[in-house]
Amino acid sequence: MALPVYADPLERLWYYTYHVICVAIFVFLISPILIIMPLSFNAEPYFTFTQKMVTFDPEGYSLRWYDLLLTHGMVTPDAPRDASWWEDVWANAAWVKAAKNSVIIGFWSTIVATVLGTLAALGLSRAEMPYRRLIMAILISPMIVPIIIIATGLFFFYSNPCAMFGFECGRLTSTYTGVVLAHATLGIPFVIITVTATLIGFDQSLSRAAASLGASPSRTFFKIVLPLILPGVISGALFAFVTSFDEVVAVLFIAGPDQQTIPRQMWNGIREAISPAILSVATILVLISIALLATVELLRRRSERIRGVTPQ
Amino acid sequence: MTDASSQLTTADGRPLKAALAAAQSRARRRAFLLVAPLLLFVVVTFILPIGQMLQRSVYHDGFSNSAPALGEWFANNPDGSELDESAYAALATDLAQMKKDKTAGEAGTRINYTIPGTRSLFTSSARGADKLEPPYKEALLALDAKWGEPLVWQAMRQASSPWTSDFYLIATDRQRTADGGVEQVPENERIYLWLFGKTFVLSAVITFLCLILAFPIAHLLATLPMAKSNLLMILVLLPFWTSLLVRTTSWIVLLQGQGVVNNILVSLGVIGDDGRITMIYNQTGTIIVMTHILLPFMVLPLYSVMRTIKPSYARAARSLGATSWTTFRRIYLPQTLPGIGAGALLVFILAVGYYITPALVGGADGQLISNLIQFHMSKSNWSLAAALSAMLLAGVLVLYWLYDRLVGIDKLKLG
Numbered sequence: 001m002a003l004p005v006y007a008d009p010l011e012r013l014w015y016y017t018y019h020v021i022c023v024a025i026f027v028f029l030i031s032p033i034l035i036i037m038p039l040s041f042n043a044e045p046y047f048t049f050t051q052k053m054v055t056f057d058p059e060g061y062s063l064r065w066y067d068l069l070l071t072h073g074m075v076t077p078d079a080p081r082d083a084s085w086w087e088d089v090w091a092n093a094a095w096v097k098a099a100k101n102s103v104i105i106g107f108w109s110t111i112v113a114t115v116l117g118t119l120a121a122l123g124l125s126r127a128e129m130p131y132r133r134l135i136m137a138i139l140i141s142p143m144i145v146p147i148i149i150i151a152t153g154l155f156f157f158y159s160n161p162c163a164m165f166g167f168e169c170g171r172l173t174s175t176y177t178g179v180v181l182a183h184a185t186l187g188i189p190f191v192i193i194t195v196t197a198t199l200i201g202f203d204q205s206l207s208r209a210a211a212s213l214g215a216s217p218s219r220t221f222f223k224i225v226l227p228l229i230l231p232g233v234i235s236g237a238l239f240a241f242v243t244s245f246d247e248v249v250a251v252l253f254i255a256g257p258d259q260q261t262i263p264r265q266m267w268n269g270i271r272e273a274i275s276p277a278i279l280s281v282a283t284i285l286v287l288i289s290i291a292l293l294a295t296v297e298l299l300r301r302r303s304e305r306i307r308g309v310t311p312q
Numbered sequence: 313m314t315d316a317s318s319q320l321t322t323a324d325g326r327p328l329k330a331a332l333a334a335a336q337s338r339a340r341r342r343a344f345l346l347v348a349p350l351l352l353f354v355v356v357t358f359i360l361p362i363g364q365m366l367q368r369s370v371y372h373d374g375f376s377n378s379a380p381a382l383g384e385w386f387a388n389n390p391d392g393s394e395l396d397e398s399a400y401a402a403l404a405t406d407l408a409q410m411k412k413d414k415t416a417g418e419a420g421t422r423i424n425y426t427i428p429g430t431r432s433l434f435t436s437s438a439r440g441a442d443k444l445e446p447p448y449k450e451a452l453l454a455l456d457a458k459w460g461e462p463l464v465w466q467a468m469r470q471a472s473s474p475w476t477s478d479f480y481l482i483a484t485d486r487q488r489t490a491d492g493g494v495e496q497v498p499e500n501e502r503i504y505l506w507l508f509g510k511t512f513v514l515s516a517v518i519t520f521l522c523l524i525l526a527f528p529i530a531h532l533l534a535t536l537p538m539a540k541s542n543l544l545m546i547l548v549l550l551p552f553w554t555s556l557l558v559r560t561t562s563w564i565v566l567l568q569g570q571g572v573v574n575n576i577l578v579s580l581g582v583i584g585d586d587g588r589i590t591m592i593y594n595q596t597g598t599i600i601v602m603t604h605i606l607l608p609f610m611v612l613p614l615y616s617v618m619r620t621i622k623p624s625y626a627r628a629a630r631s632l633g634a635t636s637w638t639t640f641r642r643i644y645l646p647q648t649l650p651g652i653g654a655g656a657l658l659v660f661i662l663a664v665g666y667y668i669t670p671a672l673v674g675g676a677d678g679q680l681i682s683n684l685i686q687f688h689m690s691k692s693n694w695s696l697a698a699a700l701s702a703m704l705l706a707g708v709l710v711l712y713w714l715y716d717r718l719v720g721i722d723k724l725k726l727g
Contacts, residue, residue, distance in 0.1 A: 004630075011636055022532045025525050029607060030547050032562035033554055035572060039565060047565045048575050116350040123346030128339040133716070135347060140721050142358055144712050146665020148682040149362060149701045152689055156368070157361030164364060185357045188350065193724050246555045249667055266557045270564070270672055279565065282558040289553040293546070296553075 033286055040065055040279035047276065065280040069095045072277070095281065098265040105176065105261060106244040109183035113240040116184075117191030118233050122225075124192070125199040136192070143189035151253040154182050158254050174256025182250045187240030194239060198232025198303055231303035235296045242292060366705070369479050369698035374422035375471035378415035379406040383472040391492045395465060400448035403459070407441035410434070425696065426467040426478050426488065433458050462490035479699035504684075504700065511681040512707075514599065515663035519610075521603045522659050523652065526610035530651070533611075534618035545615075552608035560672050563601045567591040593675035601669050606662055610655035613719075617651030654719040661711045665704065 003015050043062040044050050052060025071077035073094030079085050089096055123129055124136060142150065157163075158172035172178035206228070210220040226233075248263035255264070262281065269278045320328040376383060381402035389399070410416040420434030437455050444451045452459045466488055470478055481487060485502040486494050496502070529548070533541045551559060566572045574588045583589065591597060621644065629639040667682035674683065681704055688697035715721070 006630075014636075018528065019532075022528050025529050026544070026547050028525070028604065029551050032559060032566055032604065033551060036558070036562045036565060039572075046570070047568065048570055048572050112353075116353055120347045120350035123343045126339070126343040126346075128336060129343040129347070130340050133721075135351060136721050137712070137716055138359070139350060139354055140724065141712070142354070144661055144708060145362070146667065146682055146704060146708060148665065148667045148685050149365075149705055150358070152685065152697060152701060153361035153363075153365040154357075155689075156365050156694075157357075164360065181357050185354060188354065196722060242553065246557070248557065263555065263557050266561070267672075270557065270561060274561075274564065278561055282555075282561050285555045285558050289555065290550065293549055293553045297546075297549075 036279045037283050037286070040276060040283040042276055045276055065276045068277045069280055073097070095265060098260050098262045101259055102245055102261040105179050105183060105259070106241045108180045109187055109244045110237050110241045112180065112184035113187035113191050114233060114237040117188050117236060118195050121192050121195035121199060125196050139192050140189045142185050147249045151250045154250060155253045173254050174258065176259060179251060179255050179259050182254060183244035183247055186247060186250070187243045190239035190243060191236035194236035195229065195232050198229045202228060228306060231299040235299050238292055238296055365698055366702045368695050369702050370476060371474050372422055372476060372695045373474035374418040375468065376474045378410050378413060378419045379468070379472060381405040382468060386469045386472045391469065397447055397449050400452050401446070403452060404441060404444045404448040407438045411438045411441050422471050423464070423467050425482065426470065427463060430458070430464060466490050466492060479695045482696055483699040483703060507681055507684055508703070511664060514680065515660050518599060518602050518606060518663045519656050519660045521599070522607050522610040523656055525603070525607055526614050526655065530611050530614035530618055533615050548608050548611050551604070556605060556668055559605055560601055560669055563604065564592055564673060567597060567600070592673050595674070595678040597673040597675065598670045598678035601673050602663060602666060605669060606659045609658050609662060613654040613658065614648065614651040617648055621647045654723065657711060657715045657719065661708055661715065665708055
């Protein structure tokens with residue numbers, strides 16, 4: 001938006017003020033995320049820049065909080081760092097355990113959400129789908145309904161899943177299955193939104209051409225449709241994964257100590273004794289989200305290119 | 313017309329109309345079958361659990377299960393009947409049974425919801441219930457004079473059926489009078505409606521702040537050349553992709569008493585070391601952090617609408633003599649209304665049900681209704697939590713319906 005030549009002085013002033021305002025808003029958006037990165041290398045247990053950090057004295061910086069992520073919860077944190085020390089880290093360190101849980105739960109819930117969500121998106125984008133609007137509203141609602149209501153509902157449901165049929169059949173609280181199912185439900189809206197958005201630009205005549213050449217519906221899907229919508233499906237899956245990877249309230253309500261995830265560990269850390277170790281976790285998570293954002297952005301461009309949609 | 317179409321047939325001799333109808337219903341069935349697995353999944357893992365939980369807001373059998381004799385007495389004696397010996401005899405029978413089954417605590421808890429402080433009345437009376445001698449009225453009143461209070465009897469009458477509206481009365485700051493009517497609780501005890509109001513006001517404030525902050529940058533992004541705006545868009549999308557807990561932590565680090573912002577202000581001499589501003593663990597903290605977290609949800613819909621606005625309208629207005637302010641107000645702003653509506657509704661819906669951020673940075677006065685629901689859940693006050701949830705859910709669903717009407721759910725965009 002260049003300044004037009006006919007602008008009067010007042011408009012010129014506003015033009016520059018406007019850009020200053022925009023810069024300020026961008027700073028507001030991004031600075032909280034950037035500020036924690038240097039602070040996570042703080043040599044002191046403070047949450048602010050020490051004198052040594054400001055003067056870029058190397059003594060002001062250290063990796064102690066990253067080291068704490070590995071040693072916290074270990075049996076022998078002070079042993080020499082050989083193979084058995086690393087085994088100890090892998091088996092006992094609290095944050096490593098939490099990371100493993102997060103990845104396992106995130107992986108399976110993403111699989112469930114993506115497979116079911118992609119199938120449903122295929123159905124929803126067909127013109128002849130009955131009650132399309134209503135069903136879409138139901139499938140998106142996990143994103144809209146307050147998480148506390150979902151979590152309390154699941155808490156009661158999981159403590160006896162068969163209650164509505166009037167008998168007992170074990171419980172899903174404190175199980176991986178329970179958390180995976182809950183996170184899959186929360187991830188579904190994102191898969192539906194991204195995959196249906198991809199399918200809007202999909203040329204249905206391609207699958208008709210495949211069918212007319214004798215391909216079975218499943219062959220048409222795997223050879224023609226899936227490769228074309230794959231970028232959208234992967235973006236949806238990444239959204240679902242991030243949703244699970246970042247989810248804390250449902251975990252607080254339905255998971256047991258065995259299903260401790262990274263967000264839950266952070267939650268405890270923030271609520272009880274907040275230590276700069278939280279900032280080092282946060283820094284790692286920011287780096288992961290940068291990687292994910294870059295992937296999604298590349299996928300979106302690729303999807304636009306192979307579908308022949310010009311970016312606008 | 314009907315004659316002509318009824319004669320059209322397919323190659324195998326079926327009427328064309330019937331063949332088309334069959335093909336269409338087959339296509340409909342196929343489309344539905346693709347959606348069916350997910351729909352079933354969502355119904356089982358999402359809708360049924362919430363429905364089951366909401367049932368608790370109107371169903372509580374803690375008292376009715378353990379007081380069958382009183383239930384019978386209430387059924388035979390309508391509201392306003394005299395509390396005679398037969399009523400107290402029924403009460404004594406039930407109390408003795410409660411002692412045997414160890415259910416006095418449960419029954420007392422149910423009555424305690426409507427009249428705080430009555431749980432101990434049940435537990436202590438049940439302890440000596442099997443030694444009671446007729447006449448029961450005198451015996452029970454001697455045990456505790458509270459048994460003569462009409463309000464306690466009114467509460468027991470209401471609780472003698474497991475289906476109850478008591479929890480909605482509590483959740484709307486109302487109570488029953490001794491004669492079965494309904495009145496508002498004393499002013500200093502009204503908390504729930506006030507908190508609902510506060511949640512809506514805070515959400516409105518956050519939505520407004522998001523709009524004020526999102527409008528300029530969405531406009532900038534929409535008017536810059538594609539390459540530049542894609543680059544700047546990362547600054548909006550990165551917070552969107554960053555963990556909620558990470559963003560909340562960063563704000564704690566920035567805003568707390570010994571935090572970065574206060575330290576900078578002190579070292580610049582703006583405030584004294586003893587004049588550090590409290591910006592977190594209070595309502596201000598909730599507003600700042602939630603505005604930051606929800607801002608991308610406002611920028612994205614605004615941006616996608618502003619992208620489609622052609623600059624030629626504004627130029628035409630200017631060439632016809634409008635000032636830049638008039639052009640903005642009369643030409644540009646009205647065209648962005650769909651984006652404003654979509655963004656504001658979405659942000660408001662998400663803000664009303666927010667839990668994590670107020671819980672972490674809200675302190676005492678920055679809590680929202682979700683936090684109160686969690687509080688009652690943690691106190692095992694499940695029916696009241698369910699009633700509050702139902703009211704919150706009703707509000708959110710109305711807004712969601714409005715969003716679908718005005719914007720359309722399929723227009724939701726995620727970057």
